[in-house]
Amino acid sequence: MSRRVVITGLGAFTSIGTTVEEFWRGCLNGSTAVADIPSKWNDFYHYNSRVWSPLPPPANNGNIVNDIERTKLDMAAVLAMETSAEALQNAGVPPSLVDVKRNAYTLANVDPTRTGIFVGTGVGGMNSLLSNASYHMLAQQQPRLQQLAKLLASPEQHEQARQIVERIASDILIPFRANPFVVSMIMPNAVSSNIAIKFGIHGPALTCCSACSSGTVAIGNAFQALRSGNVDIAITGGVEYLSDDYGMIFRGFDVARTLAAHGKQPFSNDQLNRPFDRDRSGFLFSQGGCGIMVLEELEHARKRNANIICEIAAYSETCDGYNIMMMQPNGEQITRMLAQLLQSAGCEGHDVDYVNAHGTGTLLNDTTEAEIIERVFGKKALVNSTKSLLGHTIGASGALGAIVSALAIRHNTTHVCKNLENPVRDLNFVRSVGSHSIRTAVTQSFAFGGHNAALLLKAAA
Amino acid sequence: MSESSTGNPEVYQQVVAVIAKVLGTAQDAIKPESNFVNDLGADSLDRVTLVMALEDTFKQQIPEEDLEQLTTVNSTVAYIEKHFLAKSQP
Numbered sequence: 286m287s288r289r290v291v292i293t294g295l296g297a298f299t300s301i302g303t304t305v306e307e308f309w310r311g312c313l314n315g316s317t318a319v320a321d322i323p324s325k326w327n328d329f330y331h332y333n334s335r336v337w338s339p340l341p342p343p344a345n346n347g348n349i350v351n352d353i354e355r356t357k358l359d360m361a362a363v364l365a366m367e368t369s370a371e372a373l374q375n376a377g378v379p380p381s382l383v384d385v386k387r388n389a390y391t392l393a394n395v396d397p398t399r400t401g402i403f404v405g406t407g408v409g410g411m412n413s414l415l416s417n418a419s420y421h422m423l424a425q426q427q428p429r430l431q432q433l434a435k436l437l438a439s440p441e442q443h444e445q446a447r448q449i450v451e452r453i454a455s456d457i458l459i460p461f462r463a464n465p466f467v468v469s470m471i472m473p474n475a476v477s478s479n480i481a482i483k484f485g486i487h488g489p490a491l492t493c494c495s496a497c498s499s500g501t502v503a504i505g506n507a508f509q510a511l512r513s514g515n516v517d518i519a520i521t522g523g524v525e526y527l528s529d530d531y532g533m534i535f536r537g538f539d540v541a542r543t544l545a546a547h548g549k550q551p552f553s554n555d556q557l558n559r560p561f562d563r564d565r566s567g568f569l570f571s572q573g574g575c576g577i578m579v580l581e582e583l584e585h586a587r588k589r590n591a592n593i594i595c596e597i598a599a600y601s602e603t604c605d606g607y608n609i610m611m612m613q614p615n616g617e618q619i620t621r622m623l624a625q626l627l628q629s630a631g632c633e634g635h636d637v638d639y640v641n642a643h644g645t646g647t648l649l650n651d652t653t654e655a656e657i658i659e660r661v662f663g664k665k666a667l668v669n670s671t672k673s674l675l676g677h678t679i680g681a682s683g684a685l686g687a688i689v690s691a692l693a694i695r696h697n698t699t700h701v702c703k704n705l706e707n708p709v710r711d712l713n714f715v716r717s718v719g720s721h722s723i724r725t726a727v728t729q730s731f732a733f734g735g736h737n738a739a740l741l742l743k744a745a746a
Numbered sequence: 747m748s749e750s751s752t753g754n755p756e757v758y759q760q761v762v763a764v765i766a767k768v769l770g771t772a773q774d775a776i777k778p779e780s781n782f783v784n785d786l787g788a789d790s791l792d793r794v795t796l797v798m799a800l801e802d803t804f805k806q807q808i809p810e811e812d813l814e815q816l817t818t819v820n821s822t823v824a825y826i827e828k829h830f831l832a833k834s835q836p
Contacts, residue, residue, distance in 0.1 A: 353768050356798045386770030462807055465794045 290511045291745060292691050293591040294376025294579030296368040296522075299675055299685060300338045300571060304371060308685075309692050312700035313718050317674050319554045319569060326532030328456055334544035336554050337535065338571040338676035340526075343367065349380070349483065351388050357466040358479065359410030360526040361573070365476040366483045368575040369520050373484070376579035377591055378518075380484055391485045394589060401488040401516040402477045403507035404577075405499025405523035407680035408534075409473025409492070415529045416460045417467045423457045430454035458530040476524050488516045494680075497643075498602075498730035499523050500576060501683030501738040505600035507580050508740070517585040523684035525573035535570055541610065543647055545569050545676075559704035560644035560670040561651050561714060568645040569676030576684030578691070593745045595694040599630035605735030612650055612731055616657045622737045623661045623727070630741045632725065634662045637741075639693055639721070641686045641728040644670020644702070645677055650731065655710035667723070669715040673703035683730035683738065690726040690742050697723050757831070758823050764803050765819065768796045778820045806830050 295305045300318040302308035322337050343363060349370040350363045370380055373392065380390035392400070431454045437447040469475060474492040481490045489510065493503040500523020507521035527534050538544050544567040545557040552559075558569035586593055603622040607613040627634060640658055644651060658668060671682070671689050678685060693699035698721055702714045729739040758778070766773045769786050782788040782796065797808050797816065804826060808816075812829075816822045 351767075353795060353799055356802065357795060388770075462798070462801060465798070465810075 288512050288514060289583040290508050290580055290597045291583050291586050292578050292594040292597065292742075293581050293586050294372040294374070294378070295594065295688050295691065296371030296375060296577040297575065297685060297688055298340070298343070298364050298368050299574040299678070300340050301674060303341055303343070305375065305688065308688075312671070312674060312689060313698065315674065315701050315703050315718075317555060317558070317703060319558065319676075321554070322532065322535065325458070325530065326535060329531050330536050332532070332536065332539045333542065334535075334539050334546040334567065334570065336545065336557060336569065338569050340572040340574060348388070349390070354388060357464070357470065359413045359470045359475065360528070361406060361410055361412070361524050362470075362475045362479040364526060364573070364575040365404055365524040365577070366479055368522070368524070368577040369480050369484065372520065372522075372577040372579050377589070378579065383485065389485060390483055395518055397485050397487045399488060399517040400486045401507065401510050401519045402480050402486060402490040403493065403503045403510070403519055403521040404477045404480065405493040405495070405501070405503035405680050405683065406473055406476050407494070407496050407499055407525050408527070409494070410471040410475055412526060412528050413464065413467060413470035415533070417463055419458065419530065420460045420463045424459050424463070427454050427457045427459060430457075480520055484520075486520070495736035495738070496732035496734050497677065497679055498683055498732040498736045498738040499680035500685070501687065501728065501730040501740060502602060502736065504578065504580070504597070504684060504687055504740060505602060505738055508597050508600045511580055511582050517582050519580045520577060521580055521684075522575065522577035523681040524575040525678050525680040527571075527573050527679065538570060543567050545646060556704050558646055558673060558676055559706075560642075560646040560673045561655060561668075561702060561708050561710075562705050563707040563709055565646045565648065565651060567647050568672060571676035571678045574675065574678040574681040574685060576681055576688045578684070578688060595691050596743045596745050597740055598743045599626050599741040600739070601626035601629060602736070602738040605737065607735055609735075610733050612653055613735070614649070614653060616653045618735070619654075619657050619729075619731065619737045620661060622739055623657070623729070626727065626739050626741050630743070632741075635665065637662050637666050637725050637727050638723045639667040639690065639699060639726040641690045641693070641726060642668055642670045643729055643731045644672050646670070646672065652709050654731075655708075655712060658712060659710060662727070664712060666713060667699065667715050667721055668712045669699060669702040671700070673705070674700060683728070686728040686730065687740055687742070690728040690740075693723050694726055694742055694744050697721055699723065754823070754827055754831070757826055758819075760803060761800070761819060761823050761826065764799045765796065768792060768799050776819060779818060781818050783817075800826070804830050
């Protein structure tokens with residue numbers, strides 16, 4: 286008989302809650318965190334979008350990652366380790382300190398050679414790359430420009446030149462130092478390897494890098510490794526941390542006209558992010574977040590009397606092979622992926638009670654996705670988008686969607702599809718938080734690059 | 747409590763606290779003459795980490811070429827007194 290895979294622990298760090306409990310409460314309350322973009326970014330470009338969803342500062346409560354370690358790590362790795370600690374604690378596998386000097390932990394009653402790590406990320410430690418590149422390129426230039434401005438101070442024509450030089454010098458933002466650990470900070474695989482180092486895990490430690498579907502792909506890979514018998518327990522999910530002094534990443538998405546922006550309708554900042562609404566204009570740029578779950582082979586979980594949240598019954602992925610930034614308009618490969626998913630789980634589209642949609646709020650994606658949902662699942666399934674609350678957390682988004690799906694099954698309820706007033710299609714969008722019978726849920730992610738991935742979750746039998 | 751042989755006891759205490767944190771060593775095991783590598787078991791990465799932690803504590807940068815001057819607790823305290831404290835005085 287094939288091995289079954291269950292979820293036994295959850296952890297989350299998001300703009301609306303810094304623990305999984307706070308996150309879920311925020312979801313059910315329809316919370317969102319929208320703010321004006323940092324004012325400094327406006328010195329460099331005139332953006333179409335003016336809002337983003339910043340993260341609260343990480344609390345550093347448990348000392349899982351101490352101050353000294355933080356100087357050598359990208360924030361993506363810090364979030365991955367701290368959120369993993371929460372998920373492990375939640376799974377009844379609390380980390381305990383074994384090496385004070387290394388601040389390294391071990392997991393009780395778990396074979397570290399039969400434990401794997403599968404974490405998705407869009408850009409890994411790119412923030413550290415940007416920061417150190419700025420230091421490397423600019424640290425010598427600012428004082429030179431300041432010196433030049435002084436030299437130009439005398440004759441008439443020079444005054445204008447002096448002002449320009451001064452403006453350039455003041456626009457240059459130089460980080461405090463060039464970090465000697467830059468190489469190990471920027472590599473995307475650092476998010477997984479740091480979890481292995483922190484918790485003393487010796488099974489496979491993979492990093493999945495498929496843009497916005499990274500989190501879903503990572504959980505799918507963990508599911509497959511558990512099913513095939515490669516591992517008995519896995520720490521899996523997704524993480525993203527997007528922050529740069531100049532707003533360059535934001536500009537990249539803005540130039541592609543993918544971000545939520547003010548237009549004809551007089552929407553407030555909080556109303557701009559509106560997946561599946563006819564007046565949507567793009568996605569809300571999020572600073573990132575992290576979602577981690579502990580997956581286990583069913584018998585392994587039963588043996589240690591684990592609290593089983595729900596089962597993952599199937600995973601499927603396809604690639605559009607069509608365009609690097611645009612979804613295939615007919616959704617052929619997404620439809621094929623969902624057919625495979627349902628077949629693998631042994632169920633039909635109408636058996637699915639709830640679809641946690643990709644739902645970015647971009648013009649093209651939502652129309653195509655809504656059509657596919659109706660074609661595959663019909664009009665009965667509940668539909669929402671967790672991005673309507675959080676904005677787009679890129680590599681973390683699939684994992685946070687999977688966590689919401691698991692909690693929806695566990696609690697027979699889910700959050701509203703926020704700001705949805707005039708839907709693009711007549712689907713059963715969640716309009717109020719009520720009691721819903723949710724036994725089976727699908728969570729799906731699509732990505733730049735055409736990577737489609739979906740998980741099917743079921744109530745634990 | 748250990749006595750600094752090089753003046754400013756406040757700087758000495760701050761330096762000892764940073765070393766203890768970075769190397770995971772008890773503060774009372776750290777003596778003024780302790781050598782980071784020979785006595786406290788630091789490796790090359792620990793020394794780089796120590797420099798960053800000192801930079802963060804004293805909010806000033808230590809050029810990479812000065813790393814060789816920071817070999818013992820005393821030499822580190824002397825370096826900080828000479829380069830950081832002298833600078834901040836009017």
